[in-house]
Amino acid sequence: MKKAEIHTKYGVMKIDFFEKDAPGTVKNFIDLASHGYYDGLTFHRVIPNFVVQGGCPNGIGNGGPGYTIKCELDGENQYHDRGVLSMAHAGRNTGGSQFFICHNRDNTKHLDRNHTVFGKVVEGLDIIDQIKQGDKMDKVVIID
Secondary structure, three states: OOEEEEEEOOEEEEEEEOOOOOHHHHHHHHHHHHOOOOOOOEEEEEEOOOEEEEOOOOOOOOOOOOOOEOOOOOOOOOOOOOOEEEEOOOOOOOEOOOEEEEOOOOOOHHHOOOOOEEEEEEEOHHHHHHOOOOOEOOEEEEEO
């Protein structure tokens, strides 16, 4: 099972992917990360007690990789709990590179089966709470 590390100035968040539930989304994230796409990008949207969002090449939430991917909403792990990675989009099947990490379950229930959950932070959960708008992802590393 492939895993990832998101390196920040606060430390490393270790990610387990939900390949069974969101194979296309996981593949897309791995492909982008393997080519250095996320390295140096900012967390352009931080809403306390909700999410931290990154993956926009423009740094303001309006960009992507130049293509879109389909939502994968039918898997077992489509619940937005603390630490969950999920695809951001501007409407069904419009995701690309932007993703968010959930702060908690209380304020994210409405996202279930509307945004594709594709992984979860399994180490470094405290880092989510430290990230501020404009902080960078130093690098995203894929672990085989």
